[in-house]
Amino acid sequence: MTKACDEARRLGAWIDDYRPIPGVPDEMIGPDGRPRPHWSTLLDTLAQLGDDGVDQRFAAAARRINDMGVTYRVHGEARERLWPLGRMPLLLTEAEWREIEAGIAQRAELLDLILRDIYGPGRLVTEGALPAAAVAGSLEFVRPMRGVEPLGGRWLRFYAAEIGRGPDGKWWVLGDRAQAPSGAGYALENRLVLARAFPSLYREMNVRRLAGFFRDFRAGLVAAAARPDPRICLMTPGSWSETYSEQVYLARYLGFLLVEGEDLVTTEGKLHVRTVAGLKRADAVWRRVDADWCDPLEANAASRLGVPGLFDTLRQGAVALANMPGAGLVESRALMSFLPGLSRRLLGEDLRLSNIATWWCGQEAERAEILRAIDDRAIAAAFSDTMDGLGGARVALGAELEPARRAALIRAINERGIDYVGQEIVQLSTTPAYCAGGLTPRPFALRVFAAATPDGWTVMPGGFCRVSDRRDARAVSMGAGAQSADVWVIGEKPAESATLLPARGETRVVRIPGNLPSRAADNLFWMGRYLERAEATLRVVRCLCNRLTDPQSTAIEGRQPIERCERLLIACGVAAPTGLRHPGAAIAFAASSDAGSHGSALAVVLQAKRAASIIRERLSQDVWQLIGRLELRLQRLASKTPLEAEILESAERSLHTLAALSGLMVENFNRVAGWAFLDLGKRIERAINTSRFARHFADADPTMDTLDALLELIDSQISYRSRYLAGAALAPTLDMAMLDPFNPHSVGFQARRIDEHLAALPALLDDGMMEPQRRLAIALRAELEAEDARRLDAARILVIEQRVMALADVIADRYFSRGGDNAPADKRSRFA
Numbered sequence: 001m002t003k004a005c006d007e008a009r010r011l012g013a014w015i016d017d018y019r020p021i022p023g024v025p026d027e028m029i030g031p032d033g034r035p036r037p038h039w040s041t042l043l044d045t046l047a048q049l050g051d052d053g054v055d056q057r058f059a060a061a062a063r064r065i066n067d068m069g070v071t072y073r074v075h076g077e078a079r080e081r082l083w084p085l086g087r088m089p090l091l092l093t094e095a096e097w098r099e100i101e102a103g104i105a106q107r108a109e110l111l112d113l114i115l116r117d118i119y120g121p122g123r124l125v126t127e128g129a130l131p132a133a134a135v136a137g138s139l140e141f142v143r144p145m146r147g148v149e150p151l152g153g154r155w156l157r158f159y160a161a162e163i164g165r166g167p168d169g170k171w172w173v174l175g176d177r178a179q180a181p182s183g184a185g186y187a188l189e190n191r192l193v194l195a196r197a198f199p200s201l202y203r204e205m206n207v208r209r210l211a212g213f214f215r216d217f218r219a220g221l222v223a224a225a226a227r228p229d230p231r232i233c234l235m236t237p238g239s240w241s242e243t244y245s246e247q248v249y250l251a252r253y254l255g256f257l258l259v260e261g262e263d264l265v266t267t268e269g270k271l272h273v274r275t276v277a278g279l280k281r282a283d284a285v286w287r288r289v290d291a292d293w294c295d296p297l298e299a300n301a302a303s304r305l306g307v308p309g310l311f312d313t314l315r316q317g318a319v320a321l322a323n324m325p326g327a328g329l330v331e332s333r334a335l336m337s338f339l340p341g342l343s344r345r346l347l348g349e350d351l352r353l354s355n356i357a358t359w360w361c362g363q364e365a366e367r368a369e370i371l372r373a374i375d376d377r378a379i380a381a382a383f384s385d386t387m388d389g390l391g392g393a394r395v396a397l398g399a400e401l402e403p404a405r406r407a408a409l410i411r412a413i414n415e416r417g418i419d420y421v422g423q424e425i426v427q428l429s430t431t432p433a434y435c436a437g438g439l440t441p442r443p444f445a446l447r448v449f450a451a452a453t454p455d456g457w458t459v460m461p462g463g464f465c466r467v468s469d470r471r472d473a474r475a476v477s478m479g480a481g482a483q484s485a486d487v488w489v490i491g492e493k494p495a496e497s498a499t500l501l502p503a504r505g506e507t508r509v510v511r512i513p514g515n516l517p518s519r520a521a522d523n524l525f526w527m528g529r530y531l532e533r534a535e536a537t538l539r540v541v542r543c544l545c546n547r548l549t550d551p552q553s554t555a556i557e558g559r560q561p562i563e564r565c566e567r568l569l570i571a572c573g574v575a576a577p578t579g580l581r582h583p584g585a586a587i588a589f590a591a592s593s594d595a596g597s598h599g600s601a602l603a604v605v606l607q608a609k610r611a612a613s614i615i616r617e618r619l620s621q622d623v624w625q626l627i628g629r630l631e632l633r634l635q636r637l638a639s640k641t642p643l644e645a646e647i648l649e650s651a652e653r654s655l656h657t658l659a660a661l662s663g664l665m666v667e668n669f670n671r672v673a674g675w676a677f678l679d680l681g682k683r684i685e686r687a688i689n690t691s692r693f694a695r696h697f698a699d700a701d702p703t704m705d706t707l708d709a710l711l712e713l714i715d716s717q718i719s720y721r722s723r724y725l726a727g728a729a730l731a732p733t734l735d736m737a738m739l740d741p742f743n744p745h746s747v748g749f750q751a752r753r754i755d756e757h758l759a760a761l762p763a764l765l766d767d768g769m770m771e772p773q774r775r776l777a778i779a780l781r782a783e784l785e786a787e788d789a790r791r792l793d794a795a796r797i798l799v800i801e802q803r804v805m806a807l808a809d810v811i812a813d814r815y816f817s818r819g820g821d822n823a824p825a826d827k828r829s830r831f832a
Contacts, residue, residue: 018432018439025165025429026441027090038091038205038490039432045201051437057197058087064196069616069624070189071245080245085190086483087434090444090465097461097489100163100171100448103353105457108159108450110339111178111330113346115155119145119326129345133362134334137418138383140179142291142326144298144311150324151314152224157322157452158217158286160184160464163353164445165429172426173355174445176336179328180288183447183464185246188214188253190486191462206491208461216458217451218254221284224320230283233257233273235264237289237305239614247288252617256286262817263517266309269316275515276673276815277762284320291325299325322452333421334360334382357424361417370422371410374398377422379409387420397425433467433483443468446487462487516673520618522816523611524674528681530608534630535658536689537574537601538651539713540565541588545648547709548584560702561709568696574599588647592654593638601654602634618674626661630654676757677815683757684808687750690714691801694737698730699794707733714745735789738797747800751781754807761815773810780807 020026028039035043046054062085071080092100117124118141124130135141160181162174188210195202221232234256236247251258257273264282265272272279287294293303295310313319329335337358343351359366360382370377379396381387386394396409413420430441447464450457465485544565566587569575575590575597577583594600609627612619637650662682669675697710707728711717716736724732740746755777763771770778780803 018441020441021430024427024441025169027092027165027429027431027444028439036091036093038093041205042089042091042201045198045204054087061085061193061197064193065189066628067625068189068193068621069245069628070186070193070249072186073240073242073244075242083186083189083245084483085193086467086485088432088439089194089486089488090431090446090467091488091490093490094492100353101459101461103171103173103351104159104161104163104448104450104459106343106347106349106352107161107173107176107339108156108452108457110343110347110351111159111176112154112156112452114330114335114342115324115327118329119148119155119324124342124345129342130335130338131362133418134332134338134360135329137334137362138329138332140291140326140328140331140383142299142329144295145314145324145326148311148315148324149317151226151317151320154224154452155324155327156330157220157224158184159323159450160447161353161450162445162447164426166356166426169429171353173336173353174426175333176331177447178323178330179290180323181447181449182243182246182288184214184449184460185250185253186243186484187449187460187462187464187487189246189249190464190484194486202488203494205488206493206495208489208491208495209497210460210462212496213449213451213458213460214254216453220451220453221286221320221322223454225283226318226320227281227283230320231257231273231281232284232286233259233264233282234286235259235261235289237293239610241288243288244613245616248616257282257517258617259517260519261289261304261306263519264307264310266307266313269313269318271307271310271313271319273515274518274817276518276521276677277515278764280515282319284322286322287325291328294325332383333358333380333423334362334418337366337421356426359422361413361420361422363417366422367413367417370420371413374406374410374422376425378425379413380421380423382419382421431465431467431485442470444485461489516677518815518817520615521673521677522812523614524618524677525681525811525816527608527611527615528678529685530604530611530681531658531661532682532685532689533599534601534604534608535655536685536713537569537591537599537604538655538658539715540569540574541591541601542648542651542655543709543712544569544584544588545644545651546712548588548644549648561697561706564696564706565709568692571696572599572692573597585644585647588644588651589637589642592647592651593634595635595638601651602631602638605631605634620664620668622664622668623661626657626664630657630661633657673761676761680754680757680811683750683753684804684811686745687747687754687804688801690737690745690747690750691797691804694734694792695794695797695801698734698737702730704728710737714743716743716745719743731789734792738792738800739784739787739789741785747804748781748784750804751777751784755781758811771814773807773814776803776807776810780804 018028020029028035030036049057065083065085070083072083073080114124118135125132125135156178158181160177160183162177163171164174166172191210218232222230225232234247234251234254236244236258238244238260241247248258250256259273263274265274265279267279271282271285273282289305292300294306295308296303296306297308298311299306311325314321314324336355337360339355340351343349359370361367361370362382370379375398377398379387379398380394387396398406401409428443428445431444432439433442444465444467447466449460449463465487466482467485468482544562547562547565562584566584569587569591570577575587575594590597591600593602595602595606597603605627609631612624612627616624633650633654637647640646642650665678669678693710693713697706697713704727707730708717710733711720711728714737720728720732720736736743737746739748741748741752743749755774758774758777784800
């Protein structure tokens with residue numbers, strides 16, 4: 001009874017403390033001043049959980065966001081931020097949603113018809129329904145697309161609208177998104193995270209599912225393609241894109257091939273993907289690259305994100321594209337002012353979801369109206385996001401401008417009214433946000449998505465909601481401290497289950513997941529190399545610290561292994577000379593965690609993470625988590641001034657993480673081309689590193705302690721002692737390091753595995769001739785199998801090391817695409 005009373009008091013306190021903004025519509029509070037029924041259900045559940053329960057659920061949600069790697073990047077920033085998911089969802093009733101859904105579907109159809117006319121017969125302009133300047137003035141009007149008939153007939157296949165509730169409580173369209181709309185993937189990830197936090201609540205409140213929308217969108221692309229079993233690609237600007245995390249997730253969720261411009265090539269009027277097996281046809285593309293960057297031959301010649309000749313393949317009708325270049329034209333605010341009339345003309349009906357009142361200043365009467373009432377209007381750029389004349393501002397409120405800036409704006413409108421629009425000032429509706437243990441109203445904007453299907457337009461039941469962190473509704477953007485919120489459409493009956501899985505028997509059985517793009521192979525290869533480099537560096541650090549903390553090793557007769565570890569780290573660029581008499585600890589610390597050194601373990605792990613981020617759709621969540629855990633551990637070490645024992649502990653734990661990562665990849669990676677390149681990178685790097693270990697520790701009269709250190713570095717001390725009763729000797733140690741085909745750390749073992757991988761990879765030509773990389777691999781393997789350890793010296797080992805490095809270069813020339821700036825930044829052949 002006491003618990004129930006506590007819950008009731010907590011619920012009552014939340015409701016009583018909530019103070020809506022006077023005169024502004026609020027999603028939670030009804031006309032009677034009390035929470036609407038669906039909000040009461042949600043608040044009651046939260047009250048039952050208690051403050052600790054709510055905190056616990058959302059702490060778990062935050063950990064899941066981190067584990068999933070859900071991130072975004074603010075424009076101009078290099079580092080990604082974790083996704084800011086708010087605690088409170090946005091709740092919409094079924095009846096309210098039906099009005100939004102119908103309005104968005106109608107608007108998407110209208111905009112598609114407008115695009116068809118503008119790039120086709122042009123009747124709207126010639127008949128005076130749409131001024132030519134409102135079209136040609138837009139930077140998104142792509143002239144090379146005039147006269148092109150899209151494959152499948154649609155210019156628009158994926159559309160989004162920004163909507164909000166105005167003072168009268170009705171929903172208004174604030175803006176259109178047709179260039180490359182983002183946010184749908186984040187909406188889906190919001191749902192997955194919050195559904196795990198409150199699984200029963202979703203069922204009890206009949207929240208509509210999202211999977212059906214994505215299934216229908218994918219079906220629309222399949223239907224538009226020219227071939228019955230199409231290869232569908234998601235074309236991304238690359239890992240520096242602000243929403244790359246979302247693009248990776250959507251590609252994996254939908255089963256699309258994630259490609260960049262350098263992955264694609266046009267030949268014979270068709271679009272192809274560069275793969276390790278040659279060129280493979282691309283039938284449909286979901287474009288997330290802006291139109292101006294899509295084809296350097298006919299658009300921006302400086303673009304390295306696009307595909308030369310892409311526009312011509314579209315003219316040939318050889319590929320279905322969502323959305324067509326030039327679709328971004330409908331995002332201009334200038335066009336928004338004509339949509340009510342165009343709806344009546346093209347659809348024979350009024351807009352079901354009106355946009356905010358807009359006046360384009362390219363027309364004399366509208367310009368005069370805006371200048372007359374400028375204090376009551378918001379002024380914005382007609383064809384872009386920002387206004388050059390006002391320091392790049394997005395929107396200017398006439399009443400709030402300083403006299404000088406106001407006069408400058410009026411002058412600019414008079415001189416080039418075509419560049420400006422005036423809009424009605426609308427105060428956005430508010431929704432509850434959870435702050436400091438209570439609820440507070442915050443303005444929000446909702447992005448709703450529509451997809452073209454063979455049966456018409458379908459609308460995602462929910463959307464991408466951004467909630468401002470302050471009461472100024474104009475600040476609602478992900479770069480201005482806003483949070484995201486899951487959007488729940490509350491059904492009147494239990495929600496139907498939806499899945500992207502096809503019906504039983506509809507899909508043929510395959511075991512190979514398609515051909516591997518060259519860029520993906522490149523990054524898998526380098527991810528394997530970087531992780532092996534990090535392991536090699538940490539093994540040397542551990543070996544060094546083991547001896548620094550051993551009193552016998554620091555004596556004069558035991559310093560040879562220490563000095564060789566130090567020289568090896570310095571020679572390979574892992575650490576710089578310190579000038580100290582006994583520099584071991586300083587060198588070990590720098591080799592572990594100096595991010596400024598290109599060869600330190602931390603720097604190399606960051607490179608591995610960079611390569612992994614480009615191919616995240618091919619990696620499991622567990623792999624991504626372990627790489628992140630490794631990075632965090634080394635960064636924590638970098639923040640200290642540690643003792644040798646602490647450096648040793650960090651190196652050992654990092655090696656344990658690398659061992660877990662290696663085991664995870666061995667056990668969970670399918671043995672297809674992607675695995676081959678990942679393991680090839682690992683084997684190449686291990687062969688190089690083991691050769692260097694042997695050169696530094698087994699030459700110039702090594703002591704028994706130095707040879708023992710070499711055995712430690714290649715993790716072979718137990719194997720050696722099980723074979724030889726005597727202590728470490730030169731020839732047996734070199735045999736174990738360089739030639740032993742049964743030792744997984746020997747160069748001979750690596751050569752055998754490299755040859756096996758190359759033998760299994762596809763050849764470009766089916767002419768029976770051996771390709772160069774295979775010739776080198778066979779020669780290296782045979783040479784090592786015939787070698788005698790007693791003849792090995794530093795010069796001979798160096799030759800073997802150089803042959804492995806040459807083989808790596810030939811593999812890269814054969815399989816990896818060149819050009820672009822998305823390859824890993826540092827590919828120097830150092831073990832560090």
